[in-house]
Amino acid sequence: MTPASSHSPLRTVQVLGGGNAASSAHVRSLAAGLVARGVRVTVCAPAEADHAYGFTDVGADHVHVPRSSDPASVAALRAACARADLVHAHGLHASFRTVLALGGRRTPLVVTWHDRARAEGPRAHFLRVLERRVAKAAAVVLGTTSALVDRARRAGARDARLAAVSLPGPRVLPAPDDPDGLRPKIRAELGATGRPLLIAVGSLERHRGYDVLLDATHAWRRLDPVPLVVLAGEGSLRGELQRRIEAEELPVRLIGRRDDISDLLAAADVALLPSRWESRSPLAQEALHARVPLVATAVGGIPELVGDAAELVPYGNARALADAVERLLEDPGRRELLAERGARQAATWPTEDETVAQVLSVYDELTQPRPLI
Structure with a gap:
């Protein structure tokens, strides 16, 4: 200096x-x-x-x-x-x-x-x-x-x-053998035992695109087992989203603001980022560091941030979002490929x-x- x-x-x-x-x-x-x-x-x-x-x-x-x-x-x-x-x-x-x-x-x-x-x-x-x-x-x-x-x-x-x-803070990478059994504990807490777990994190506000995400969950109800979508965060739309979840019987849980996002991601099968706009998304960075496959909208700084290490879909297109997630859930090889690409992409960040x-x-x-x- x-x-x-x-x-x-x-x-x-x-x-x-x-x-x-x-x-x-x-x-x-x-x-x-x-x-x-x-x-x-x-x-x-x-x-x-x-x-x-x-x-x-x-x-x-x-x-x-x-x-x-x-x-x-x-x-x-x-x-x-x-x-x-x-x-x-x-x-x-x-x-x-x-x-x-x-x-x-x-x-x-x-x-x-x-x-x-x-x-x-x-x-x-x-x-x-x-x-x-x-x-x-x-x-x-x-x-x-x-x-x-x-x-x-x-x-x-x-x-x-x-x-x-x-991205400040430690890089928390899930151990492959999970010796403490943290992953099954979190999945059990969330109600995702024996079914895929999809995680989204962010304020419950209009620009996050959660209305589109709820639309996409209709397509996943025909899967066996049905994936569970968990939204971590608080905001002005909580009441509106909860009413939709209950009225449409959607496989979605709102769990409020959490301080264990790294642990939640370590337990997830796929991370979701359906926003209308993002700059340098902390969730995208956390997901790639944690080798969790990410499905995100191709908006703002997301394509520049993730490169080829995520599945990118147009904003507002519930069908594209649903199809991208379904393809990942059905293709373990693709999930592993994205995990490897994510680790390489994260290594390029400052x-x-x-x-x-x-x-x-x-x-x-x-x-x-x-x-x-």
């Missing part, structure tokens, strides 16, 4: 809205790596985000800044950034608050777009305005997928680069250390004095 000067360490502020699990986990990983390299890190995020992700546990300072863009929130962020050599904001709303807080200061601003903001109608137009304001204000916009980099450039970014972040090194190189580029010509 090259310090900001020969006498003092680089002082950075990481700004996080606190609403996205993937970006929160990335900021914790980034903070840990930067601190280990001698960088001073302050994380500005809601208090509950620090409680959940432990930024202070890895040596960063934490300043409570609510998600709201009210003047008090922006003022708190302005004070926290007052002595920073560089500010790095994650996500659109956190980035916009940071632009307001920095005002006309010359402090370099780096922005990471982890995902695309989703909205319809007048709010969609409002979000596009925010994107343009943020993209033009940032010294560098980092996108976690090529699609997000292109989006930033269209929004007016002067410098937009691909920065594919790693490690946490490589992610930190890339980000730090951007910081150095923006903070080092330039020689006079």
